[in-house]
Amino acid sequence: MSFAPLLDNLPLQKSRLLQRFEELVSPKTDAELEVMARKSRVLTLQNFGRTMRLFAPLYLSNECINNCRYCGFSRDNPILRVTLSIDQVIAEGRYLASEGFRQSLLVAGGHPEFVSQTYLADCVRALAPEFSSISIEVGPMETPEYVPIVEAGAEGLVVYQETYDREIYTQMHTSGPKRDFNWRLDCPVRGYDAGFRRIGIGALFGLAPWEQEAIGLAAHVEYLLRRCWQAQITVSLPRLRPAAREFKPVFSMSDRELAQLICAFRIAFPQVGIVLSTRERAALRDALISLGVTMMSAGSHTEPGGYTGQGVNEVHRTVRGRIQAPEFHNGEDILATGQFEISDERTPTEIADVLRRRGLEPVWKDWDPALLSS
Ligand code: SF4
Numbered sequence: 001m002s003f004a005p006l007l008d009n010l011p012l013q014k015s016r017l018l019q020r021f022e023e024l025v026s027p028k029t030d031a032e033l034e035v036m037a038r039k040s041r042v043l044t045l046q047n048f049g050r051t052m053r054l055f056a057p058l059y060l061s062n063e064c065i066n067n068c069r070y071c072g073f074s075r076d077n078p079i080l081r082v083t084l085s086i087d088q089v090i091a092e093g094r095y096l097a098s099e100g101f102r103q104s105l106l107v108a109g110g111h112p113e114f115v116s117q118t119y120l121a122d123c124v125r126a127l128a129p130e131f132s133s134i135s136i137e138v139g140p141m142e143t144p145e146y147v148p149i150v151e152a153g154a155e156g157l158v159v160y161q162e163t164y165d166r167e168i169y170t171q172m173h174t175s176g177p178k179r180d181f182n183w184r185l186d187c188p189v190r191g192y193d194a195g196f197r198r199i200g201i202g203a204l205f206g207l208a209p210w211e212q213e214a215i216g217l218a219a220h221v222e223y224l225l226r227r228c229w230q231a232q233i234t235v236s237l238p239r240l241r242p243a244a245r246e247f248k249p250v251f252s253m254s255d256r257e258l259a260q261l262i263c264a265f266r267i268a269f270p271q272v273g274i275v276l277s278t279r280e281r282a283a284l285r286d287a288l289i290s291l292g293v294t295m296m297s298a299g300s301h302t303e304p305g306g307y308t309g310q311g312v313n314e315v316h317r318t319v320r321g322r323i324q325a326p327e328f329h330n331g332e333d334i335l336a337t338g339q340f341e342i343s344d345e346r347t348p349t350e351i352a353d354v355l356r357r358r359g360l361e362p363v364w365k366d367w368d369p370a371l372l373s374s
Contacts, residue, residue, distance in 0.1 A: 003189075003223045004182045007164060010219055017268060021218045024264035025211045033260055040263035040292040043270045052355050053273075053295040053363045054348060055103045056096050057137070059304040060084050060123060062336050063318055064109030066139075066176030068162070070204065070240055070247040072339050073109040075176065079337035080315045083114040088310035089123050090130075095307045097130040099299065099348050102365030104131040105158065107302075107339075110139025110178060113321070117145045124152040132365045135198060139177070140187035146194030156198035157191035159184065160236065163207040164216025168250075172207060185220075192228040199228055200275065202236030205258075206249030214261055221269055234273035234295065237261055241279045241340040255284055259291060266292030281343040286354055298348040303338035311336060 014022065024036065061083035064073045072079060084092065093104060106123055108115040115138055124134050135156025136149065146157070163169050166181055173179045188199045201220055203213045217235060224233050237258065240249040253261075258280075265274055276285060276293040278300040285296065305311035315336050317324045346354075352362040 002182070002186050003220060003227075004185055006223060007185070007216060007219060010215065014215075014219075015222060017222055018215065018219055021264060021268040022211075022215055024267060025214050025261060028260060033256070033263075036260065036263040036267065037291055040266040041290055043266050044290075044292045044294065047270050048273075048294045050360050051363045052289060052293070052360045053103065054101065054298045054351065055105055055295065056099070056101050056297055056300050056307075056348065057105045057107045057302065058089070058092050058096060058127075059107045059302060059306060059339070060089060060120075060138075061108040061111065061115050062304055062339065063111035063114040064139075064176075065112075065321075066110050066178040067174045068178065069172050069174060070162075070207070072337060075318075077337075078317055080335070081318050082304050082311040082315045082336040083108075083119075084304050084311050086122050086126050088305065090126050091310050092305065092307050093127045093130045100352075100364045101348070102131055103133040103135070105135045105137055105156070105297075106154075107137045108139075108304075110176065112139065115139065117141065117148055120154075121148045121152040124149055124154045128153040133198075135200070137200075140184055141190070143190045143194045146191055146196065150195035155196060156200065157188065157196040158200035158202075158236075159187045159191070160202040160204060160238075161185060161217075161220065162204045164203060164213060164220070165208040168208050188220075188224055189227055192224075192231055197231045198234070199224060199231045200234040200236060200273075202238060202275070204238055204240055205253045205261075206240030206251055209251050210253040210257055210261065214264065218265070218268060221265075221272060225269070225272075232273065233269075234275055235265055235269075236275040236277065237265075238277050238279050241343065258284075259288060262288060262292045278342045278344040279340065282346055285344050286358075289355065289360065290358060296351065298351040299346070300342055301338065302340055302342065303336045305335060306338065309335065 062073045062081050067074045134154045136154050137158035169181050203217045273294045274292050275295045277297045355362045
């Protein structure tokens with residue numbers, strides 16, 4: 001059964017767990033929030049120990065056939081674009097591996113011509129020697145299209161619904177296949193059926209009232225825990241950041257509300273991973289790390305080639321699917337445009353030091369072959 005009817009029925013029917021979650025995201029006094037924070041810390045410690053997994057996204061391409069009002073990669077944005085070659089992807093991957101990362105998240109805009117299943121499978125295969133775990137965050141596909149990517153060695157699939165409000169979703173996604181709400185909603189299950197065993201979902205906070213968004217996301221988590229029971233489920237709670245076209249969040253979500261949301265997820269779903277990205281500023285990330293977060297990005301770049309300058313000679317604009325050379329080339333390095341602005345610009349080493357000072361062990365990989373073979 002698809003998640004869509006359950007989502008549509010949420011105003012009328014919620015499980016006990018979702019009713020509990022709804023109560024957790026309702027307005028709280030400072031004292032009540034402190035109680036939630038304490039419980040959240042204890043549950044995180046019990047389920048994940050004193051560890052924090054670190055990862056960095058590796059952007060493969062910023063080509064896209066969709067127009068999403070909040071995203072710099074939108075098709076009609078006149079940005080500088082590039083799709084890295086396999087050799088360039090390897091160079092970026094080796095850089096990240098030299099920084100210590102052993103988990104990689106390959107990210108690309110939605111463009112089946114530039115970012116085909118074959119290209120993705122080749123990227124995964126090429127990076128496999130460098131990373132113990134590879135996930136992808138790309139335009140949704142059908143189950144058979146995912147299979148070669150899984151066979152190439154990818155084990156994780158990340159797909160954010162962006163918003164669980166159908167009406168707002170339609171307003172935000174003005175053209176392209178992403179307009180199909182239900183097709184995106186069922187993508188995690190299609191990926192699971194293809195063999196992905198790490199499934200990451202999330203909502204982009206700022207498009208709809210945060211409490212309403214959170215309940216939709218929690219319902220999706222509850223559904224996936226049952227339907228995709230062999231997979232590890234993670235949730236991301238990104239807040240909108242400025243991107244090309246300067247889209248502003250429609251609804252605000254304060255730092256306090258973000259902290260409450262992290263606690264609510266941890267209390268309701270003790271074993272689900274919670275991801276915190278470099279969209280948030282350094283001081284806030286430091287404050288949130290002990291609350292319930294289990295995975296952080298570090299030292300991130302959101303432009304293809306951003307770590308090592310790969311692809312600078314192929315940067316172009318794409319107009320109606322055709323590549324056009326940029327009208328400038330004055331000898332400077334020109335990088336493709338990033339997806340959104342990063343707020344925490346500290347290096348992975350700096351972030352690892354902060355974690356250690358707070359009694360947490362930074363973990364650069366998700367599993368250790370030595371442990372598994374013992
Ligand atoms: S959010 Fe994704 S699909 Fe939408 S424009 Fe950006 S990259 Fe493309």
